[in-house]
Amino acid sequence: MIEVDAVIIGGGIVGASAALFLSKAGRRVALLERDFCGSHSSGVNYGGVRRQGRPLSQLPLSQQAHEIWGQLPQLIGIDGEYQRSGHLKLARSLNDLRALQDYAASSQGFGLDLQVLDRRELRTRFPWVGDVAVGASFCPDDGHANPRLVSPAFARAAQRHGAQVHEQCAVSAVEHDGQRFRVSTQNGLELHSPWLLNCAGAWAGSLAAQFDEAVPMHAGHPAMLVTEPLPWVMNASTGVEGGGIYARQVARGNCVLGGGQGFALDGARARPGQHAVIEILRQAVELYPFLEGAQAIRTWSGTEGYLPDRQPVIGHSGTQPGLLHAFGFAGAGFQIGPAVGQALTEIICSGASTTSLDAFSITRFHSISVA
Amino acid sequence: MKSVVVVGAGPAGIRAAQTLVAHGVRPVLLDEAARGGGQIYRRQPANFKRSAVKLYGFEARKAKALHQTIDELREQLDYRPETLVWNAEAGALDTLHEQRAARLEFSRVIVATGATDRVLPVQGWTLPGVYSLGAAQIALKFQGCAIGERVVFAGSGPLLYLVAYQYAKAGANVIAVLDSSPFSAQARALPDLLAQPATLAKGIYYRSWLTAHGIPVHQGATLKRIDGEHRVQSLRWSNSNGEHQLDCDAVAFAHGLRSETQLADLLGCAFAWNPLNRAWLPQRDSAGRSSVAEVYLAGDGAGIMGADAAEMAGERAALALLEDMGHVVAPKRGVQLEQALERIDSFRQGLERAFVFPQNWAADTPDDVMVCRCEEVRAGDIRDVVREGHWEINRVKAHCRVGMGRCQGRMCGAAAAEIIACASQRNVSDIGRLRAQAPIKPLPFGLEVEP
Numbered sequence: 031m032i033e034v035d036a037v038i039i040g041g042g043i044v045g046a047s048a049a050l051f052l053s054k055a056g057r058r059v060a061l062l063e064r065d066f067c068g069s070h071s072s073g074v075n076y077g078g079v080r081r082q083g084r085p086l087s088q089l090p091l092s093q094q095a096h097e098i099w100g101q102l103p104q105l106i107g108i109d110g111e112y113q114r115s116g117h118l119k120l121a122r123s124l125n126d127l128r129a130l131q132d133y134a135a136s137s138q139g140f141g142l143d144l145q146v147l148d149r150r151e152l153r154t155r156f157p158w159v160g161d162v163a164v165g166a167s168f169c170p171d172d173g174h175a176n177p178r179l180v181s182p183a184f185a186r187a188a189q190r191h192g193a194q195v196h197e198q199c200a201v202s203a204v205e206h207d208g209q210r211f212r213v214s215t216q217n218g219l220e221l222h223s224p225w226l227l228n229c230a231g232a233w234a235g236s237l238a239a240q241f242d243e244a245v246p247m248h249a250g251h252p253a254m255l256v257t258e259p260l261p262w263v264m265n266a267s268t269g270v271e272g273g274g275i276y277a278r279q280v281a282r283g284n285c286v287l288g289g290g291q292g293f294a295l296d297g298a299r300a301r302p303g304q305h306a307v308i309e310i311l312r313q314a315v316e317l318y319p320f321l322e323g324a325q326a327i328r329t330w331s332g333t334e335g336y337l338p339d340r341q342p343v344i345g346h347s348g349t350q351p352g353l354l355h356a357f358g359f360a361g362a363g364f365q366i367g368p369a370v371g372q373a374l375t376e377i378i379c380s381g382a383s384t385t386s387l388d389a390f391s392i393t394r395f396h397s398i399s400v401a
Numbered sequence: 402m403k404s405v406v407v408v409g410a411g412p413a414g415i416r417a418a419q420t421l422v423a424h425g426v427r428p429v430l431l432d433e434a435a436r437g438g439g440q441i442y443r444r445q446p447a448n449f450k451r452s453a454v455k456l457y458g459f460e461a462r463k464a465k466a467l468h469q470t471i472d473e474l475r476e477q478l479d480y481r482p483e484t485l486v487w488n489a490e491a492g493a494l495d496t497l498h499e500q501r502a503a504r505l506e507f508s509r510v511i512v513a514t515g516a517t518d519r520v521l522p523v524q525g526w527t528l529p530g531v532y533s534l535g536a537a538q539i540a541l542k543f544q545g546c547a548i549g550e551r552v553v554f555a556g557s558g559p560l561l562y563l564v565a566y567q568y569a570k571a572g573a574n575v576i577a578v579l580d581s582s583p584f585s586a587q588a589r590a591l592p593d594l595l596a597q598p599a600t601l602a603k604g605i606y607y608r609s610w611l612t613a614h615g616i617p618v619h620q621g622a623t624l625k626r627i628d629g630e631h632r633v634q635s636l637r638w639s640n641s642n643g644e645h646q647l648d649c650d651a652v653a654f655a656h657g658l659r660s661e662t663q664l665a666d667l668l669g670c671a672f673a674w675n676p677l678n679r680a681w682l683p684q685r686d687s688a689g690r691s692s693v694a695e696v697y698l699a700g701d702g703a704g705i706m707g708a709d710a711a712e713m714a715g716e717r718a719a720l721a722l723l724e725d726m727g728h729v730v731a732p733k734r735g736v737q738l739e740q741a742l743e744r745i746d747s748f749r750q751g752l753e754r755a756f757v758f759p760q761n762w763a764a765d766t767p768d769d770v771m772v773c774r775c776e777e778v779r780a781g782d783i784r785d786v787v788r789e790g791h792w793e794i795n796r797v798k799a800h801c802r803v804g805m806g807r808c809q810g811r812m813c814g815a816a817a818a819e820i821i822a823c824a825s826q827r828n829v830s831d832i833g834r835l836r837a838q839a840p841i842k843p844l845p846f847g848l849e850v851e852p
Contacts, residue, residue, distance in 0.1 A: 066793065066796050069796065069799070073799065178799040178800065179800065182799075182800070186789070257846075258806070258807055258843065293490075301490065301838075301839070302839070303490060304488050304490060304495045304502075304504070304839070307488075307839065307840075307844070308502055308848070308850055311844060311845070311846050311847070311848055312847070312848065312850065314846055315846050315847045321846040321847070322846055322847045323845060323846065323847065324845070324846050325807075325843035325844060325845055325846070326840065326843060326844045326845075326846065327806060327807050327809065327840070327843045328805065328809060328838055328840075329838055329839050329840065330838055
């Protein structure tokens with residue numbers, strides 16, 4: 031039997047950063063991951079480290095995350111290929127450009143320092159963008175990183191600070207005996223703790239449901255692909271207003287592109303699917319003409335949780351004291367994840383997080399009946 | 402209308418297609434190459450006029466028969482050369498032909514995707530002038546080119562002696578043949594090899610021919626490194642007598658073959674560890690049925706057994722497919738083929754003992770040897786990741802990019818697995834299997850889509 035202060039279910043970037051911050055605060059932590067830490071959504075996402083475009087309610091947390099990312103090597107021991115390249119959000123119509131202008135106006139005061147570029151300014155500063163873009167909004171300090179390296183490194187850093195990290199350790203039962211949680215795993219561990227953190231990503235819904243607060247979450251499978259190394263061209267990570275393709279180029283030259291949805295292979299694995307892959311290959315050349323004739327060498331997807339309002343659930347359970355949730359990041363959890371881990375740590379260590387989490391309460395779904 | 406599809410027009414695929422046609426089915430035959438024949442019976446470009454005997458030696462009769470078969474079948478097949486199958490999902494194959502992407506729904510599919518060389522890298526293997534044995538053979542067979550003027554052949558496997566012989570016959574200066582397996586292993590394997598006396602005789606013939614023509618053949622000889630400034634200039638090898646140097650301008654090397662299993666993987670076939678092939682292979686029954694009801698496996702793509710076996714396995718898989726579709730097939734033929742395949746299998750066991758896998762390769766490979774040339778990952782980079790506690794091959798790939806590049810691990814996967822297993826002190830069967838991901842080979846941006 032293992033006695034700890036907090037059991038964290040899910041070794042993605044949210045759970046692992048909670049494990050790291052709690053350990054640094056001197057708490058005894060057990061992080062349970064049924065596969066390998068950071069091997070699902072946290073490790074196979076696009077790698078955008080972006081505040082621009084988030085709902086305003088997320089910006090305070092996202093801004094905190096921005097500070098944490100600035101300290102990444104000190105925190106996790108590697109640079110994770112993190113670079114503040116800037117994030118360029120393209121508009122394909124004047125309506126889209128107006129939407130970007132509106133966002134820049136309403137997000138003032140959150141520290142994003144957005145610069146709205148008209149067609150001419152866009153051409154001058156980012157000549158590699160295709161003519162299909164009529165303007166853009168640029169966030170100079172956003173950027174990108176390598177999720178395959180960063181997310182597992184949070185778990186390793188937590189371990190170095192004393193957290194118990196149990197990989198390939200699926201949870202088989204969770205109960206609360208009135209005083210504490212009792213968590214059993216398939217490989218025979220039993221853990222007791224006053225706090226339980228549900229950071230199980232797309233698979234978090236079943237634990238929430240067990241404590242009578244089912245959420246209407248569905249799994250999505252963003253399609254992703256990467257090119258062979260190409261001459262270095264893209265000096266910013268990009269997205270498109272209204273959705274579509276997003277793309278970045280890593281230092282060694284490979285371009286990473288995402289867009290569209292794949293399909294689930296089984297409960298844990300997903301593939302991007304030929305439709306999404308072909309759409310990326312066809313559409314990307316309009317946005318990034320230099321890709322014409324380049325080759326895509328690999329495609330992939332993952333399994334991510336989406337709630338109907340595309341906002342995450344973060345904070346206290348509405349039914350079970352001691353249970354904290356943090357899931358449903360709708361494909362945008364990589365940047366904000368470390369700040370969520372910090373907020374959960376603040377709840378446990380000082381009773382409340384410094385940033386309001388009201389917008390993300392699970393109670394917003396309590397009145398909804400979930401089939 | 403869903404088609405019966407055969408993927409690969411080598412010995413297995415052509416015989417499979419022929420068998421389907423003989424039973425009134427008109428299959429689609431997809432092949433990456435411009436002309437059918439596969440790698441072993443690869444045909445020269447249409448304007449080349451060398452004779453079959455000159456190109457294929459003892460195998461000329463088989464090569465001609467196979468080429469003739471596909472030529473005669475052309476009208477009864479939907480034959481689509483120069484077509485890459487890059488993905489499979491939801492009962493369809495995704496193809497690419499002349500920059501056009503298309504989907505092909507299949508009712509059943511025979512996967513006959515063949516094999517490539519198994520490469521165990523040494524220092525200097527990425528220098529210009531270094532080829533795999535199969536590539537050296539294709540240069541000669543297809544284009545009539547030698548890879549160099551003073552060539553050394555190294556590694557092990559039946560192809561080693563065959564390619565050296567073909568080069569010497571074609572007039573190249575073969576400096577030496579360095580066989581990593583010791584003579585004692587070949588002597589011990591003899592009883593099994595006698596299961597195919599004709600094939601054994603050919604192997605002995607090549608070997609003797611080389612010796613008779615003054616070409617040094619060294620056994621128990623390990624290729625240590627290849628040197629040169631801008632291209633191959635010399636190499637170092639060792640045996641029980643110590644280390645030796647040879648000057649040469651080209652090297653061809655490999656340690657047997659490895660199956661091309663990505664398509665079977667994308668089709669959802671269950672895989673099992675195969676100790677003989679030292680690889681994960683799609684599971685199949687003796688007739689070639691995979692774990693997926695509509696998918697059949699034949700030829701070297703499902704485990705290395707050679708071209709003769711591939712022809713039989715192609716026919717056998719097609720018969721199984723026809724039976725499953727409700728066609729009446731002669732029951733005896735299937736049994737005959739399976740018995741013949743079993744005999745070849747025991748010969749194959751012998752070959753594996755004769756050309757034994759170099760067990761010390763991983764332990765003896767220095768840190769600075771490039772394992773994954775696409776992503777420039779060295780043995781030491783892989784070992785660093787293992788030292789951090791990782792041992793599962795997909796996880797190691799995620800951390801150091803080994804197998805992440807253009808070839809998707811088709812070239813480096815086997816070597817990477819050996820390094821990971823050795824460094825983590827596990828069996829090579831206990832480190833997981835590199836998951837296949839589409840595209841099987843690179844796909845261009847700006848492709849067109851068939852409506």
